[in-house]
Amino acid sequence: MTIGDAPVRVALLGCGVVGSQVARILVEQADDLRERVGRPLELVGIGVRRDIPRPGIDPALLTTDVASLVRREDVDIVVEMVGGIEPTLTYLLDAIAAGKSVVTANKALLAQHGDAVFDAARDSDVDVYYEAAVAGAIPIIRPLRESLVGDAITSVLGIVNGTTNYILDQMHTRKSTFADALAEAQSLGYAEADPTADVEGYDAAAKAAILASLAFHTRVHLDDVDREGITEIDVQDIAAAERLGCVVKLLARCTVSADGTVAVGVHPTMVPLEHPLAGIRGAYNAVFVESVNAGRLMFMGPGAGGSPTASAVLGDIVTAARNRVRGVAGPGESAYSTPGITPPGAVRSRYYLSVTVRDEPGVLARVAEAMARQQVSIAAVRQEQGDEGGRAHLGITTHEATHDAVRAVVTHLMSTDDVHGGVRVLRVEGA
Missing domain, CATH: 3.40.50.720 (NAD(P)-binding Rossmann-like Domain)
Incomplete structure (x- = not known):
């Protein structure tokens, strides 16, 4: 050599x-x-x-x-x-x-x-x-691979796709539709003619697998990443996030679950304005690391180009x-740990549920009862005035719950006569 x-x-x-x-x-x-x-x-x-x-x-x-x-x-x-x-x-x-x-x-x-x-x-x-x-250009691999190798990392959160961050930022700041923001991203060269890898979260999921592997000294593959893109995000979701003091970001989230397994996912997520990742604008990327000894660390900069x-x-x-x-080799792969991957349905998060219901007495109580049966605790409810069709809109924020539990709530609500249309669900990141 x-x-x-x-x-x-x-x-x-x-x-x-x-x-x-x-x-x-x-x-x-x-x-x-x-x-x-x-x-x-x-x-x-x-x-x-x-x-x-x-x-x-x-x-x-x-x-x-x-x-x-x-x-x-x-x-x-x-x-x-x-x-x-x-x-x-x-x-x-x-x-x-x-x-x-x-x-x-x-x-x-x-x-x-x-x-x-x-x-x-x-x-x-x-x-x-x-x-x-x-x-x-953001130096994140070497810090995880070398600088923090003596520490215990507890979570890695990242905005790791500039295309989706640009689109969502335009939807917030200019009130653009998803289609218009995507077209502008393509005209500026941020998005490919076929933007599937970006907007469906595949690009971010690959990066999340790499980050989780480094952070937790294990092998995480692309198939281990629970993935959701941003194609279903609309202006109503953006407005709901703003009412809650949040912005929507496509967030790569790598954390250690209570049982020691590793949870890795990419999802559109409401991020509170006070969180450091909320202020990442345009096509920029950022990675937010938390560890036992170093505490909170933030890395940000151009994510492409x-x-x-x-x-x-x-x-x-x-x-x-x-x-x-x-005549030497640098540090190689550190994959001595085999904690296993947290099943997507068992991953815990806060959630926001947007539900259109019949505007009459007792409906909210029945919704709350359906959530309680699945042990999904309500943190806050925002009820808007009913419309001429006898419907009201509920914006429900939950405490931490498993994805399976929230999915069960949605399935039940959709089977009742109280709910009109679908139930929209977004994850909510802690501040």
Whole structure:
């Protein structure tokens, strides 16, 4: 693994928005990077899918034979900016087997196949760094992996998807509909033409799996994350949150349950204005960590974009290169714990229920009785004036209850003649 006085040679896979920025910085800041590493950092090849001109990139570096680039004997670090699962996973495992360190921003791959990658890295005694996989430029992976490794983390809450945060922020500040806010996010480049991964919570769920794995020293996979997107959030939900002194955020929530299992979920959540995460605006991301000794810690910044994400990738490249120069590997995966995953139905939270009922005596009492039967305790009720159709709107905030209990309440209420239409349910985060 020691490379003597030779340059640390880097192969880059992918030359898109982030990859091109990484290539640019490696070339333009070569002198500074050499001083930080102790050896020159040399970009020796860029693997791409299509052989087309790329402004600012030396065409001699480009190759469509990615597999051969990964296997080159003179490559020390493979930087993966391709995305997807296959053939990317094969590229990374081949690189690791050949003794090369890996830097990646591929949260989906790590959330689904991280165990294979980390096991291979341990066997080959090489580094795997992935700061850019969660929250772009925000340094959150290394603090969880290294700075807080001597502490006991109790919860990690995060706004980890800039697209959904931008949409929800527009719905609050400009009273936009979901459709209008999404269209604006797409026009600004925050959302893809197919925004499913963002608005349905898949992107945030992959990041939540990575955060929970690090925080609780266990292996959490994408399938372990209880996921709900924001496509059903409407202006009535936004207005209800504001009446309660809250804003709606797509919140990744990783906590330790009372029985010691780990609860991991991504849900649209009412966040009180006094909570530090409530003030995260636009396409920004933030991660809020609570631990036994360090207390409350907040990390925030740009969650995406070419230059911010490239900054995180370059930080990993420099760290991996320093380790190569010294002939050592940095800290590997810490997954000694097997607490198990809390079943989604057993996860406890506060809830807000929006119910339209018949406007007549006794209805509220019957609703309260239905909730009491499921041991769902009411914290507050807001009843609005009835309409001409003889209906009234109830906004009910609960104390902590399990999701199964709240779901049972909703099922019962929907079976009665007291309720008109559906029952809308949103989680409420503590202040």
